[in-house]
Amino acid sequence: MSELLKARAGEKLIFDHPSVLSEAVTHYCPGCHHGIAHRLVAEVLEELELASRAIMVASVGCSVISYDYISVDSVESPHGRACAVATGVKRARPDTIVFTYQGDGDMGAIGLAESLHAAARGEHITAVFVNNTVYGMTGGQMAPTTLLGQKTTTTPMGRRMELEGGPVHMAEMMSQLAGVAYAERCSLDSVRHIRAAQDAIRKAFSIQAKGLGFSFVELLSGCPTNWHMDPVRANTRIREEMIPVFPLGVYKDITAQAVPVIADKVVEGRS
Amino acid sequence: MSQAPERILIKGNEAIVRGALDAGCRCYFGYPITPQNEIPEAFSSMLPEQGGSFVQAESELAAVNMLLGAAACGIPAMTSSSSCGIALMQETISYMAGSCVPGVIVNMMRGGPGLGDIGPSQSDYFQAVKGGGNGDHRNFVLAPATAQECYDMMFSAFALAFKYRNPVMVLGDAIVGQMKEPVRCVPPKHALTPEQLMQQGEDWRLEGYDRHAVPEPRVLRSLLLKEGQLAAHNRSLHEKYSAMRQEAAAEQVFCDDASLVVVAFGSIARIAHSAVRHLRQAGHKVGLFRPTTLYPFPEEALRALISSGKRRFLVIEQNLGQMVEDVRLAIDGQAPVSWHGILPDLYVGAETLRAPILEALEGGKHV
Numbered sequence: 001m002s003e004l005l006k007a008r009a010g011e012k013l014i015f016d017h018p019s020v021l022s023e024a025v026t027h028y029c030p031g032c033h034h035g036i037a038h039r040l041v042a043e044v045l046e047e048l049e050l051a052s053r054a055i056m057v058a059s060v061g062c063s064v065i066s067y068d069y070i071s072v073d074s075v076e077s078p079h080g081r082a083c084a085v086a087t088g089v090k091r092a093r094p095d096t097i098v099f100t101y102q103g104d105g106d107m108g109a110i111g112l113a114e115s116l117h118a119a120a121r122g123e124h125i126t127a128v129f130v131n132n133t134v135y136g137m138t139g140g141q142m143a144p145t146t147l148l149g150q151k152t153t154t155t156p157m158g159r160r161m162e163l164e165g166g167p168v169h170m171a172e173m174m175s176q177l178a179g180v181a182y183a184e185r186c187s188l189d190s191v192r193h194i195r196a197a198q199d200a201i202r203k204a205f206s207i208q209a210k211g212l213g214f215s216f217v218e219l220l221s222g223c224p225t226n227w228h229m230d231p232v233r234a235n236t237r238i239r240e241e242m243i244p245v246f247p248l249g250v251y252k253d254i255t256a257q258a259v260p261v262i263a264d265k266v267v268e269g270r271s
Numbered sequence: 272m273s274q275a276p277e278r279i280l281i282k283g284n285e286a287i288v289r290g291a292l293d294a295g296c297r298c299y300f301g302y303p304i305t306p307q308n309e310i311p312e313a314f315s316s317m318l319p320e321q322g323g324s325f326v327q328a329e330s331e332l333a334a335v336n337m338l339l340g341a342a343a344c345g346i347p348a349m350t351s352s353s354s355c356g357i358a359l360m361q362e363t364i365s366y367m368a369g370s371c372v373p374g375v376i377v378n379m380m381r382g383g384p385g386l387g388d389i390g391p392s393q394s395d396y397f398q399a400v401k402g403g404g405n406g407d408h409r410n411f412v413l414a415p416a417t418a419q420e421c422y423d424m425m426f427s428a429f430a431l432a433f434k435y436r437n438p439v440m441v442l443g444d445a446i447v448g449q450m451k452e453p454v455r456c457v458p459p460k461h462a463l464t465p466e467q468l469m470q471q472g473e474d475w476r477l478e479g480y481d482r483h484a485v486p487e488p489r490v491l492r493s494l495l496l497k498e499g500q501l502a503a504h505n506r507s508l509h510e511k512y513s514a515m516r517q518e519a520a521a522e523q524v525f526c527d528d529a530s531l532v533v534v535a536f537g538s539i540a541r542i543a544h545s546a547v548r549h550l551r552q553a554g555h556k557v558g559l560f561r562p563t564t565l566y567p568f569p570e571e572a573l574r575a576l577i578s579s580g581k582r583r584f585l586v587i588e589q590n591l592g593q594m595v596e597d598v599r600l601a602i603d604g605q606a607p608v609s610w611h612g613i614l615p616d617l618y619v620g621a622e623t624l625r626a627p628i629l630e631a632l633e634g635g636k637h638v
């Protein structure tokens with residue numbers, strides 16, 4: 001542990017560093033939510049004692065070097081194919097915990113087929129899907145999840161329904177597939193939502209550990225750099241512009257007794 | 272000792288499956304395409320019976336990426352396809368080479384370009400040997416000519432993949448894959464056991480870090496961004512590819528005193544073999560040089576034939592001139608090299624090759 005994180009005389013440590021998260025200096029931009037998402041995954045793997053038998057499939061995008069931060073066995077996938085690579089890993093080693101960590105371009109555009117078919121087969125893997133409505137690494141081009149009217153470097157006039165079509169709703173699509181055991185959309189814009197996101201990630205990995213099917217968690221995230229706004233304003237944008245288009249909630253949960261409710265209220269009801 | 276009970280009548284495609292299973296293959300991923308459909312069909316029943324995993328993927332893209340995932344775990348695994356399907360796999364084959372994971376890809380070639388046809392063709396020699404994927408990488412390419420070789424070469428394919436941590440392609444065609452022949456399904460002498468194969472992955476495979484000898488996370492990657500990292504990695508790959516050259520192999524028939532050496536591979540080499548044998552019986556000094564590895568190309572063995580006499584060479588292949596380039600590079604202008612091409616979808620007989628071989632023997636056109 002770095003010296004900065006150690007409790008000195010007279011100090012009480014109240015916020016620790018999860019062992020699964022490395023101490024590498026982040027390459028993410030200020031205000032980026034990948035750091036929070038990485039930490040949530042790392043904390044869940046530590047809490048559920050799954051890290052030592054976990055295999056992460058890294059995707060292509062800003063999070064391509066996620067293995068520099070999340071300290072588990074990892075393999076790098078070609079762009080979009082993470083769920084296919086994860087399928088191969090899990091089929092080869094059914095005794096491991098396998099997850100992908102993918103952005104919206106990777107999972108919702110180039111890798112949509114691999115993602116939906118792995119889900120349809122009910123592969124016993126977990127997909128963590130970071131949706132920030134832009135291609136971050138390549139400089140802010142239109143993503144499959146870009147909102148109508150949103151300006152990007154390839155939609156300088158704003159995304160238009162008649163020319164570029166509308167945003168892709170991954171959680172909703174996933175929930176329609178027979179092999180999916182769990183699909184939830186969360187957000188990383190506020191502490192309350194972050195806590196709910198961790199509950200969802202915990203549930204997703206638990207479902208995999210029990211061998212119940214494909215589990216999916218979508219995380220609405222901010223990209224202040226490519227949104228051209230400060231981190232606080234980016235969080236506001238998630239609340240005011242993204243959540244109305246991408247409603248939070250549990251879209252499918254085969255372990256739940258009640259019929260899933262598709263509404264933000266599900267999240268608000270959490271402790 | 273009678274060998275009769277051990278021989279079974281199967282297609283080359285089925286021999287691929289039996290060879291792969293006996294060599295230790297535990298996972299198969301594939302997508303239907305003619306002329307190799309017997310491979311996924313046989314795996315779909317035989318692999319689960321042996322405790323392995325079969326997945327019919329949604330595309331060749333998905334299939335080869337499943338292979339990448341299984342290979343990263345050090346599990347003997349393979350995929351198969353044909354020509355245009357193999358084209359779709361090229362990016363991931365490059366990733367496998369860059370990440371140094373072993374995998375076997377069977378390609379039963381069909382006619383091209385584009386959707387082409389489903390008949391025999393050798394027009395993907397360039398794709399297989401020169402690589403369709405990006406970056407400086409090389410794959411082993413093995414070329415079976417018979418159903419028996421389809422069985423036997425799967426042992427070599429997995430052994431080479433694990434020894435060098437590199438993709439291996441087995442390159443057949445519609446004749447090799449579809450023809451039924453008696454095959455003796457007994458592991459070749461000196462073949463590794465599946466356990467010996469798996470042991471070779473102990474130092475690098477992914478399995479969850481608490482199972483490693485040193486319990487630290489491992490990363491299999493091809494992305495190397497820091498200055499000098501990729502150069503160092505590619506230098507080590509180059510050294511590996513140099514070492515791979517020692518695996519070059521070829522079969523030679525009647526070459527010792529031949530005035531003309533026919534160079535051919537796969538099913539065409541088999542037909543050329545008959546033609547050469549018939550011409551020998553008629554007193555013509557012709558021989559056959561059949562590369563069984565197309566990469567590495569057995570150039571030293573071929574070059575050795577130049578020095579031993581005033582020889583001519585004739586390349587016969589079912590395409591518009593691909594392997595002939597490697598033959599010319601090996602011969603390097605030291606002997607005349609001519610070429611005879613066969614168009615796709617033509618099922619030539621030995622008698623068809625008689626005239627071009629005699630023409631080359633007599634010093635016919637030097638293309």
